[in-house]
Amino acid sequence: MKCLTGQILDYADDPRRAGDSAIRHIEDGVIVIGDDGRIAWSGERSDLPANYATLETIDYGRKLILPGLIDAHLHFPQYRMLAAFGKDLLDWLNRYTFIEEQRYCDGEIAAAAARAFLDELLRNGITSCLAFSTIHPVALDCLFDEASRRNMAVASGKTLMDRNAPQGLLDTPQAAYDDSTALIAKWHGKGRLKYAISPRFAVTSTEAQLEATGTLVKENPGLLIQTHLSENPAEVEFVASQFPWSKDYTDVYDRYGLLTPSSLFAHGIHLSERELARLSEAQSAVVHCPTSNNFLGSGLFRLHHTTESDHPVNVGVGCDVAGGMSYSMFDTLRDAFTVSQLVGSRISAHEAFFRATLGNARLLGTDKEVGTLEAGKYADLVVLDPCATPLMAERHALSRDLHDVLFALMILGDDRAVAETWVAGDPVKPRS
Amino acid sequence: MKCLTGQILDYADDPRRAGDSAIRHIEDGVIVIGDDGRIAWSGERSDLPANYATLETIDYGRKLILPGLIDAHLHFPQYRMLAAFGKDLLDWLNRYTFIEEQRYCDGEIAAAAARAFLDELLRNGITSCLAFSTIHPVALDCLFDEASRRNMAVASGKTLMDRNAPQGLLDTPQAAYDDSTALIAKWHGKGRLKYAISPRFAVTSTEAQLEATGTLVKENPGLLIQTHLSENPAEVEFVASQFPWSKDYTDVYDRYGLLTPSSLFAHGIHLSERELARLSEAQSAVVHCPTSNNFLGSGLFRLHHTTESDHPVNVGVGCDVAGGMSYSMFDTLRDAFTVSQLVGSRISAHEAFFRATLGNARLLGTDKEVGTLEAGKYADLVVLDPCATPLMAERHALSRDLHDVLFALMILGDDRAVAETWVAGDPVKPRS
Numbered sequence: 001m002k003c004l005t006g007q008i009l010d011y012a013d014d015p016r017r018a019g020d021s022a023i024r025h026i027e028d029g030v031i032v033i034g035d036d037g038r039i040a041w042s043g044e045r046s047d048l049p050a051n052y053a054t055l056e057t058i059d060y061g062r063k064l065i066l067p068g069l070i071d072a073h074l075h076f077p078q079y080r081m082l083a084a085f086g087k088d089l090l091d092w093l094n095r096y097t098f099i100e101e102q103r104y105c106d107g108e109i110a111a112a113a114a115r116a117f118l119d120e121l122l123r124n125g126i127t128s129c130l131a132f133s134t135i136h137p138v139a140l141d142c143l144f145d146e147a148s149r150r151n152m153a154v155a156s157g158k159t160l161m162d163r164n165a166p167q168g169l170l171d172t173p174q175a176a177y178d179d180s181t182a183l184i185a186k187w188h189g190k191g192r193l194k195y196a197i198s199p200r201f202a203v204t205s206t207e208a209q210l211e212a213t214g215t216l217v218k219e220n221p222g223l224l225i226q227t228h229l230s231e232n233p234a235e236v237e238f239v240a241s242q243f244p245w246s247k248d249y250t251d252v253y254d255r256y257g258l259l260t261p262s263s264l265f266a267h268g269i270h271l272s273e274r275e276l277a278r279l280s281e282a283q284s285a286v287v288h289c290p291t292s293n294n295f296l297g298s299g300l301f302r303l304h305h306t307t308e309s310d311h312p313v314n315v316g317v318g319c320d321v322a323g324g325m326s327y328s329m330f331d332t333l334r335d336a337f338t339v340s341q342l343v344g345s346r347i348s349a350h351e352a353f354f355r356a357t358l359g360n361a362r363l364l365g366t367d368k369e370v371g372t373l374e375a376g377k378y379a380d381l382v383v384l385d386p387c388a389t390p391l392m393a394e395r396h397a398l399s400r401d402l403h404d405v406l407f408a409l410m411i412l413g414d415d416r417a418v419a420e421t422w423v424a425g426d427p428v429k430p431r432s
Numbered sequence: 433m434k435c436l437t438g439q440i441l442d443y444a445d446d447p448r449r450a451g452d453s454a455i456r457h458i459e460d461g462v463i464v465i466g467d468d469g470r471i472a473w474s475g476e477r478s479d480l481p482a483n484y485a486t487l488e489t490i491d492y493g494r495k496l497i498l499p500g501l502i503d504a505h506l507h508f509p510q511y512r513m514l515a516a517f518g519k520d521l522l523d524w525l526n527r528y529t530f531i532e533e534q535r536y537c538d539g540e541i542a543a544a545a546a547r548a549f550l551d552e553l554l555r556n557g558i559t560s561c562l563a564f565s566t567i568h569p570v571a572l573d574c575l576f577d578e579a580s581r582r583n584m585a586v587a588s589g590k591t592l593m594d595r596n597a598p599q600g601l602l603d604t605p606q607a608a609y610d611d612s613t614a615l616i617a618k619w620h621g622k623g624r625l626k627y628a629i630s631p632r633f634a635v636t637s638t639e640a641q642l643e644a645t646g647t648l649v650k651e652n653p654g655l656l657i658q659t660h661l662s663e664n665p666a667e668v669e670f671v672a673s674q675f676p677w678s679k680d681y682t683d684v685y686d687r688y689g690l691l692t693p694s695s696l697f698a699h700g701i702h703l704s705e706r707e708l709a710r711l712s713e714a715q716s717a718v719v720h721c722p723t724s725n726n727f728l729g730s731g732l733f734r735l736h737h738t739t740e741s742d743h744p745v746n747v748g749v750g751c752d753v754a755g756g757m758s759y760s761m762f763d764t765l766r767d768a769f770t771v772s773q774l775v776g777s778r779i780s781a782h783e784a785f786f787r788a789t790l791g792n793a794r795l796l797g798t799d800k801e802v803g804t805l806e807a808g809k810y811a812d813l814v815v816l817d818p819c820a821t822p823l824m825a826e827r828h829a830l831s832r833d834l835h836d837v838l839f840a841l842m843i844l845g846d847d848r849a850v851a852e853t854w855v856a857g858d859p860v861k862p863r864s
Contacts, residue, residue, distance in 0.1 A: 080823075081830060082843065083827060083839055083840040087778065294767075295843070296773065325766065334757065338729070341726065341728065342731070346519065390862075394511070395513070395514055397512070411727075411757050
């Protein structure tokens with residue numbers, strides 16, 4: 001067993017909705033980690049049970065210990081291709097992304113990529129994610145193998161796409177069904193892994209493939225579903241032309257039964273009120289990826305309009321590497337803040353960190369296992385240093401309260417502010 | 433004398449307007465620095481004159497040597513107050529900024545701040561800037577003292593403001609005139625320093641003070657003038673209510689003779705066509721500060737609309753610490769790129785780096801002294817490492833050409849990618 005001391009912080013619920021009582025902050029806190037990699041006890045140091053008092057202790061001082069950060073949308077095979085000079089989504093896909101992803105038919109390339117990808121996540125304090133892979137079963141095998149070796153809670157699935165991409169990235173409706181079925185049997189529920197049914201987006205799937213995807217959903221109820229929705233105006237138009245019978249983009253997925261309480265739709269920037277109402281009814285979620293939306297000029301997501309309309313829709317956050325510009329959750333939250341400013345309803349740092357922890361855990365269906373520091377959950381943790389650089393230390397001297405400390409972290413922080421990352425009870429941050 | 437080798441890159445002109453021939457890139461380049469701190473020679477290694485061949489050499493290998501970066505708008509007394517949780521410009525000024533700036537009546541505080549401020553600039557490869565100070569002459573003395581000690585090309589001036597701020601931050605029309613006149617005599621042209629006449633903005637100056645400012649401009653022709661213009665819709669409205677006789681915000685400054693070829697107006701987001709035409713006619717410039725505009729939700733600046741309308745206006749770039757979120761010019765250029773994407777006319781990496789070097793030098797009237805790597809100019813240099821982090825190294829392996837290398841730097845880089853900063857022939861990057 002191990003014992004960590006420091007400031008500890010987690011959220012019992014969304015502090016924007018539930019108020020400040022949802023914020024659980026203990027200045028002089030202790031986390032006891034059992035040999036099973038789970039949290040055995042957490043709370044005030046003065047309340048520490050006597051039987052834990054003699055444990056070996058790692059003292060993080062004034063640093064903040066939070067639940068490990070969770071990323072609800074990114075692309076494993078794009079792990080190194082950030083900052084590709086695309087004009088917009090479709091140009092970026094065709095000129096850069098679809099070229100890079102074809103390499104993942106090669107198991108050696110995919111295995112090396114999986115190591116680098118998970119290293120980047122851990123370097124940035126991200127202990128869990130929902131990620132896209134490619135169409136190649138071997139790529140998914142490599143990602144899951146490596147995640148399994150690290151005991152990380154990773155959700156992913158083979159990508160389904162059978163049109164509008166280079167031959168090397170296309171499968172068929174039948175292969176989509178067969179490969180997914182085999183991979184679900186092989187990986188879903190193995191250790192901390194979860195399978196996600198993963199049609200790329202309506203642009204790259206025929207109606208026959210979406211039909212097959214719907215069959216997968218019916219045969220595997222409760223499984224995560226991930227795809228993209230309403231990211232870019234040209235994409236929305238293209239989808240309308242491909243599915244002339246559809247009411248709108250959301251309706252395409254709806255027709256094939258893909259709107260479930262376990263469905264996560266990346267982006268959702270240009271949704272109509274009808275689409276929001278339908279997503280709300282289906283209890284599906286949208287994943288906000290602000291650095292990506294800015295980078296590709298996709299548009300400004302209206303977060304509180306989405307979460308607080310007459311038909312509220314759950315919203316997660318994701319870095320969306322490599323449309324996104326950074327693996328850092330700080331960068332993601334910083335841009336979520338600036339976008340919220342630009343659309344006139346700013347998010348607080350507490351709301352931001354809630355979404356990156358328990359909020360995303362709920363959407364990924366892992367909130368019983370991670371997302372807070374409660375006893376019984378996995379000891380997936382991130383230790384944040386608000387004074388990681390000379391500038392951050394200067395700024396920290398000005399901090400007025402906990403919110404201010406967190407806000408400065410998300411605006412100014414990068415991987416240097418992640419002092420340590422813990423996965424299932426072990427410190428694992430790769431050193432640069 | 434010293435000799436640096438590496439890839440060298442500068443711009444003879446704006447590559448967007450002048451085309452690729454404005455890009456001067458030498459893969460196997462040499463820069464010879466004389467004992468006067470100026471560039472004695474630069475060019476292809478194969479052309480190196482024989483008399484330089486035996487000089488002591490610092491080999492930067494595949495790293496890129498550029499002219500030192502120049503920041504055309506930021507606030508010295510806000511050096512540590514980044515990431516203040518303001519709702520918008522006026523709220524942010526009143527709740528945070530005007531409190532912090534009052535400390536600068538104290539010379540000890542200002543002297544320590546000047547050291548930290550210039551350290552941050554140099555850590556980020558910024559060798560020259562146009563900065564605001566406070567109303568306190570002592571604060572400006574401290575900044576200029578410290579810049580002088582470092583032989584840095586810094587332009588600044590005492591801030592003029594006589595209303596709509598706490599008492600501790602107000603002067604009077606007479607003090608504005610007297611203090612500025614004395615400080616111009618004391619500092620302007622001393623070493624590499626330049627004085628800039630610095631009314632904060634129309635909100636905080638009475639008509640009498642703007643009148644006195646106009647007198648200063650008349651009495652000191654050619655001096656830089658810096659202020660703020662059309663940053664935020666509420667600010668624009670407030671100015672209209674304070675100056676009911678004005679055609680628009682620009683007209684207020686125009687009335688007092690502040691539109692000159694040496695005038696730099698920060699932001700300029702919400703300018704009308706009339707205002708753009710008038711600024712163009714006066715050959716005044718606007719300074720784009722994208723991280724600040726995003727942080728305060730001020731709006732999306734239309735860069736190419738400004739530079740390429742029927743009445744083109746020159747545009748510089750600035751980090752605008754501390755409305756801005758970072759001292760890094762990479763971050764500034766990254767957000768300039770994303771804003772340009774969101775408004776539908778993207779900037780290239782070459783345009784971005786041109787603006788941050790020769791472009792800004794022209795606006796500051798220092799392009800005969802800095803901004804390129806030509807012989808005779810000061811050896812203000814920045815050495816950039818495209819492989820500074822594990823992720824950047826992975827990304828670099830994908831780079832297709834020079835543009836791609838620069839683009840990845842501005843999207844992914846931070847102060848770690850600044851391998852060294854040279855000021856007037858000396859390496860001066862502070863180590864973290």
